[in-house]
Amino acid sequence: MTRSQLPPGRLRLFAALVGLIVVGSAVYLYLLRAETSTSAGGPTRVFDASQQQSLTHVRRGAHLAFRNMVPGPEYGRLAFAPLDDRDSRQTTLLECNRIYFTNKAGFCLTIARSPAGFRGYLIDSSLGITHTLDLPGMPSRTRVSRDSRRAAYTVFVAGDSYLATGLSTRTRVVDAASGDDAGDLESFTVTRSGQVIHAVDFNFWGVTFTRDSNRFYATLGTRGRTYLLEGDVKERALRVIGDDVECPSLSPDETRIAFKKKFGSGFEAWWQPALIDLSTREVRLLPEPKHIDDQIEWLDDGHILYAVGHSISAARRRSDIWVLATDGATGPTVFVADAESPAVVRP
């Protein structure tokens, strides 16, 4: 047998193809970079010195902390706006995927680029980063207790299951001042009607603190169902108090929980905001047909806030924060355009 040579015409054609693809890709990437936000990787400061005065001013009154979603160089960054003048937002330098703030503390979950990884930044009242936590997965939910003592986060962990396709959550409570671990929900004792229950597929998510920051509510997911949990950080205990409640959010007066109620299954599944009255256990659906993903936030005892994504493509995702009256009397309206992950901060 003899070895034949490749036809030179084909070799030339192949070289031309590779050249074209390499040059084309390089040009494409450089053009794309020109229109993309490329802020520095690791944050050293949350805001620019020139912003100090206006930020202090906004933070002094009742305001909203959120993720800025205006397309452009400041896309994805932490921002603040007064509740009574929401058009005048102050966007900081810090990139966050999920945000929560109180008047004294803040927690920002982010996908950091250099060094690459998932991080949580604990922020103090003067907007300085006090602690950087390495998170075990992708940012999903976060809350800070109203007394600013504790913070909680939920992340998604891919591949953390016996099937390669599995996906699970990790939820932890941390001390907001020291950054120390105050409890991994997976290590808490779960009881249902007085009996201790356990399964390998337990997933916990969506912590919402009560006023004293020791008690909280959260979701337990197992075997395709969700349960409402009442938890105690000090006792490391979780108690099932209801079912079919996902991603709870406690009202300021602590009488009701706003949550996402799931309908349908598989690809047809959708989630609708609903309220559960903690004393009567009565559940009421709220008139909002749009898809909501993140935990709901309370504006006051009569209104809830949540983000709704739109114009979603591979290149960009836009999102607005909507407001809805909990008495269901009026339909939802846009509260802040081009924003997500809202946190209502009152002095």
Next chain:
Amino acid sequence: MYQLDVAALRGLFAARVRPGVRPVIVRTVWLLGAVSCFTDISSEMVSSILPAYLFLHLQLSPVQFGLIDGLYQGVTALARLASGMAADRWRQYKLIATIGYGVSAICKLGLLAAGSAWGLFAAIISADRVGKGIRTAPRDALISLTTGRQHLASAFGVHRAMDTIGVLVGPLLAYAILTFVPGRYDAVFVLSFAIALIGIGVLTLLVENRRDADDNLTSTAHLPIARLLRDRDFRTITIAATAMSFVVVSDAFLYLLVQWRRSGGPETIPLLYVGTASAYLAFAAPLGRWADRVGRVRVFLMGQIFMIAVYAGLGWLTLDLWVVVLCLVLHGAYYAATDGVLAALVSGITRTEVRASGLAALTTATSLARLCGSIVVGAIWSWRGPHAVVLLALSGTVVSLIWSVIALSRIPTTALETYEA
């Protein structure tokens, strides 16, 4: 990757430079290795960013993610068999492989267009899998038909090593792109498509359909599968491979086990994955060459012994860093001793006119067995916990090994005597 076996490397090139002698690794194998390398860079780029893209960008719920991932395994199995039979029927190995690579490449652009339409997204991911199903058998047939029978395992070893380079490079490239243009997932999809195109360019422009395989074939293979299933040796090897795939638990489970026993964070899982892939990369070519020398069955059996050692180590030893590293090296060696070697075994005993069908039947059976295996593992883990899984997997592999030793020794030596072509 081949540095670990310098003698083998020298052997490869010595054979190449001697005029008039057929080289151990022919050009087609190197070129198909390059095609697979580019294709794997392209697909691993996408799969490494997929979780972040789905949950953070598209805000898909985890329930829906599970559906996307588990979709259409059956369709993929059918596509495998059909493409293998079609490739044999018309002897168009290159054409059918190109269709498979092409489908997967176009899917990368499809992801760009799908946006947040879950249904469409799931359909594209499935089409990508089907593309992979279509291309595997004709490509492996092409490797086997252009390589001398005595060098089959070496050729598959080299091909699998090049393939694994792509697996390792893809995620790094995706990360580099997202660092250069933060948040632009569309850039990852576009570049993934561009790299897939280079792979298709190598295949269509540089690879020839089939050279110097023995001709004068009887073109009567209307039902090649029926003919294959009548072949006792083929049946035995396929059953042995299927049994092994069923009892050897998935990578994900092993990594979870490490995590569970070391009570470490899930952030270490990607590192474990890189460990296995690196070992596979290092051992694929040397073990393939070794299989050609000492016998493919022996190396295949040895692969199962490696796996038994992995279970024993992860299940009962104190897991300090070195034990984990050793287990990952053995895990990679298990892949190197079984995947390409099995393809070589089957190629060595199937007639040319049913080669692609035979390889397709082998991969269909093993992938379905793997799927069933992980479902069973999942159930046992929930029911009895990880230790029960390790114990069962270990005993299952021992049984599979013993059965393989008995069954494969019955195969007439002439069928396996690879030196006499």
